[in-house]
Amino acid sequence: xTRVLLVGAGAVGARAARQLVEADDVDEVVVVDxxxxxxxxxxxxxxxxxxxxxxxDHHDIDGVLLAGPNxxxxxxxxxxxxxxxPVVSCADGVDDVYDLLALGPEATGAxxxxxxxxxxxxxxxxxxxxxxxxxxxxVEEIHVARSGTGGPACARAHHAALTGMxxxxxxxxxxxxxxxxxxxxxxxxxxxGSEDCYRAALxxxxxxxxxxxxxxxxxxRLAATRRDRISAHLPMLRKPHPEGLVGAVRVEVRxxxxxxxxxxxxxxxxxxxVASGAVAALALRWALRGRLxxxxxxxxxxxxxxxFLSELAVVGIKAAAFxxxx
Amino acid sequence: xxxxxxALLAVGLAGLVAAVLRLRGxxxxxxxxxxxxxxxxxxxx
Numbered sequence: 001x002t003r004v005l006l007v008g009a010g011a012v013g014a015r016a017a018r019q020l021v022e023a024d025d026v027d028e029v030v031v032v033d034x035x036x037x038x039x040x041x042x043x044x045x046x047x048x049x050x051x052x053x054x055x056x057d058h059h060d061i062d063g064v065l066l067a068g069p070n071x072x073x074x075x076x077x078x079x080x081x082x083x084x085x086p087v088v089s090c091a092d093g094v095d096d097v098y099d100l101l102a103l104g105p106e107a108t109g110a111x112x113x114x115x116x117x118x119x120x121x122x123x124x125x126x127x128x129x130x131x132x133x134x135x136x137x138x139v140e141e142i143h144v145a146r147s148g149t150g151g152p153a154c155a156r157a158h159h160a161a162l163t164g165m166x167x168x169x170x171x172x173x174x175x176x177x178x179x180x181x182x183x184x185x186x187x188x189x190x191x192x193g194s195e196d197c198y199r200a201a202l203x204x205x206x207x208x209x210x211x212x213x214x215x216x217x218x219x220x221r222l223a224a225t226r227r228d229r230i231s232a233h234l235p236m237l238r239k240p241h242p243e244g245l246v247g248a249v250r251v252e253v254r255x256x257x258x259x260x261x262x263x264x265x266x267x268x269x270x271x272x273x274v275a276s277g278a279v280a281a282l283a284l285r286w287a288l289r290g291r292l293x294x295x296x297x298x299x300x301x302x303x304x305x306x307x308f309l310s311e312l313a314v315v316g317i318k319a320a321a322f323x324x325x326x
Numbered sequence: 327x328x329x330x331x332x333a334l335l336a337v338g339l340a341g342l343v344a345a346v347l348r349l350r351g352x353x354x355x356x357x358x359x360x361x362x363x364x365x366x367x368x369x370x371x
Contacts, residue, residue, distance in 0.1 A: 131370065185354035189362045267362065306370050319370065324360015 001027045002288060005053070005061045005085075007076060008068030009033035009042040011151025011243050012090055012119065015277025016067055016284075017042050019315065021049040023285055030056055033068075061085055065284045067277070069153040074099035081110050086287035088115040090280050092122060092157060094167060097203035101210075104296035114296040118283040119276035121146040121220075121249045122204045124268060126300035127279075127308055128251040128319060129208055132264040134305065136255035140216050143254075144204045145186040145197045147223035148247020150273030155240035161222055162232035164201030169209045169218040180229055184221060188248035189269040189320050197221035198229070207298030247272040250322075265322035275317050282311055 006017055006029050013033070020029045029046065032053035033039040043050045063086045066073045070093035077087045077100055087107075089100055100116040107114040117123055125144045133139045149155045165176040182199040204220035212218070224232075231237055250267040268275070283299060286292050286308070293301055302308055309319050365371065 135371070187357055266365070306368075309365070309370055319365045320362040321365055321371075322357075322360065322362050324357040 002062050003028040003030065003060055004284060004288075005030045005032060005058060005064045005080075007032045007064065007066050007072075008090075009035065009038040010067065010069070010153055011273035012154070012276045012280065013067035014042045014045070015274050016065055016090075016281045017046045017050055017277075019278050019281035020065075020284070021046045023281070025285055025288070030058060030061065032058070063284050063288045064088070065280055066090065067280060070096050070157055074103070077103055077114055078106065081106050081112060081114060084110050084112060086112045086114070086284070086292075088118045088280050088284040088287060090117075090119045090123070090276055092117060092119055092154075092203060094164065094201050094203045094206070097122075097206050101206065101296050108295045111294055113287045113292040113294055115283045115287060115292060115299065116296055117203055117207050117298050118280045120150075120247065120268075120270070120272045120279065122202075122207050123279045123283075123299055124275060124312070124317070125204065125249045125251050126207055126211070126298045127302055127305050128249070128266040128268070129253060130211065130300045130302055131305035131309060131319070132251060132253040132266050133212065133255070135264060136253065136257045136262070137259075138214065139212050139253055139255040140214075141252075141254040142208050142212060142215055142218045143252040144202075144208075144220040145184075145188070145223065145250045146202075146220075146247065147186075147188055147192055147195050147197075147249075148272050149240075149244040150247075150271070150276055151243055152240040154272060155244065156236065158222065159228075159232065159236050161200040161202055162198065162224055162228060166199035166201060166220070167203070167205050168199070168220075169205045169215065171216055174205075180224075180232060182221070186221065186223065186250055187322065188223075188250050189267045192246070192248040192269060195223040197223045200224075208300050210297065211300035243271065243273055246270065266319055267322065268317060268319050270317055278312055278315050278317050282308065
């Protein structure tokens with residue numbers, strides 16, 4: 001019997017719960033959230049396999065999915081790793097990702113995987129980067145961009161990311177540059193189309209560089225409107241929506257294939273919370289099956305990207321490639 | 327007093343110009359041809 005613990009019953013957690021209860025290889029999903037109402041709503045909507053973590057014990061857990069807001073993941077992950085449980089985290093904050101990756105030695109010692117940044121971006125984008133990289137002899141640059149937000153916690157993270165410091169990798173060293181700078185027009189899958197994207201406090205490079213140590217440049221950008229940029233330095237002027245609209249991600253990989261310089265652009269389109277929940281749930285199931293490496297890493301370490309993307313395509317999250325020219 | 331007013335005016339104008347420069351325009355040109363296609367086939371290419 002496979003019993004998993006889902007921490008966080010927000011927009012992403014609710015979608016992850018739905019994916020987990022529908023999986024044949026998961027028998028019980030124990031839902032934990034500080035809000036009893038949110039917890040009960042997710043348990044109620046997820047069916048018989050879901051149980052309220054407020055009323056059942058948390059022993060005999062086989063794996064843990066952390067889908068709470070940023071800032072809550074590292075300590076929880078450390079506790080579960082110490083108990084020998086595989087952990088999948090949806091955290092997309094730079095500090096969270098630093099702290100989770102630092103659990104590497106503990107995870108290796110406990111012989112369990114800790115999957116960091118297992119959402120739409122980072123997460124799905126890491127898989128796309130690895131998938132695109134398989135067609136190159138040498139990968140020199142990876143540039144990630146994302147548009148849209150999931151639930152309220154994601155919207156707050158988006159707001160905060162435009163005021164922090166971006167973390168870029170360039171020629172063997174980390175560069176910290178002001179978020180909101182570096183405007184670039186990025187072309188996302190239709191109907192999102194073109195959006196201006198900016199440097200932001202995003203953790204993608206932290207997850208991609210260890211998986212692509214020979215890459216010279218790794219960057220991440222966030223789509224933002226003029227209003228986002230004006231209001232980025234102010235408190236959020238209104239309460240975030242319960243869930244954002246359709247979002248998209250895009251990964252550009254540059255390198256050498258067939259002996260010449262080439263570029264591959266992969267992307268995907270979905271509601272960010274739906275896609276994040278599906279990616280995290282699948283990552284946890286793969287971790288439970290022993291299909292992910294021991295230690296702390298992002299999804300760019302996946303060997304079988306075709307298998308992972310194919311399983312996600314079954315639930316409607318489909319990758320696309322851009323073919324065109326400027 | 328006049329000096330202070332001129333300084334404030336200069337700072338205000340500089341801020342206005344900076345705001346316009348920051349918010350106007352776009353970060354590039356969109357692709358002129360091509361489009362997105364779903365990955366397919368056994369290798370998802």
